[in-house]
Amino acid sequence: MSPRSPPSWGVLLRMERQRVMTRPIQPPTLRVVLDEAVLRRRIGGPAVMAEQLRHLAEAAELPNVLLRVMPFTAGEHPGVLSGAFVVLRFPQYGEGRKSEPPTVYADGYTGDLYRDKPNEVERYDTAFEGIWKKSLTEQASRRLITDVAGSHEQQH
Known part of the structure; x- marks a missing residue:
């Protein structure tokens, strides 16, 4: 088995951006609307999609993140x-x-x-x-994201 290669520069940059959202001092405010198609178009298979959507739902719980879905x-x-x-x-x-x-x-x-x-x-x-x-409210959006994550898990 070969060792995992280190993350690319782009992956490292995205990881750092995620850390900025949870920093304790003056995290930026993020207001985002995602199209429902983003939730349903399977990229990387059902398990990957379910994991990504669950992560998105968790991020939407942050006080500085307002996330909605355009149904x-x-x-x-x-x-x-x-x-x-x-x-x-x-x-x-x-x-x-x-x-x-x-x-x-x-x-x-x-x-x-x-x-x-x-x-x-x-x-x-x-x-x-x-x-x-x-778009849907933040609460309705989180419910939809969680429901769609569950449907991806069922197809796994």
């Missing part, structure tokens, strides 16, 4: 038009001055896109608020 039943919503995106907001200096402008990040198939013009960020903020309003 299939929501129909058309702003996320259908906008595609996946992240609005990044950076810490302010002690006197309340912005350290960096808010920036929208969209991960594309052929490259990343960053937008920081105020009118562009405002449009994405508006889209996110529309997505947030049409």
Whole structure:
């Protein structure tokens, strides 16, 4: 049996980002809406999916994490038009001055896109608020995530 190879740089980076979410001093706030398809599209097999979804449900219990799911039943919503995106907001200096402008990040198939013009960020903020309003509540989302994890486990 060969020894396990060390984690890649990308894996190490993701692990560090997870630690940031649970740091005791000023952990960032994360507000996220996942499409229901993310929960149901099996990547890595049923056992892997079940484990990942259970981890997601646990992370959603953190006080600085607000996680919702956009159910299939929501129909058309702003996320259908906008595609996946992240609005990044950076810490302010002690006197309340912005350290960096808010920036929208969209991960594309052929490259990343960053937008920081105020009118562009405002449009994405508006889209996110529309997505947030049409998504399930945090409690209903955790129930759905747990239920889908259970269905993956049953297929294992």
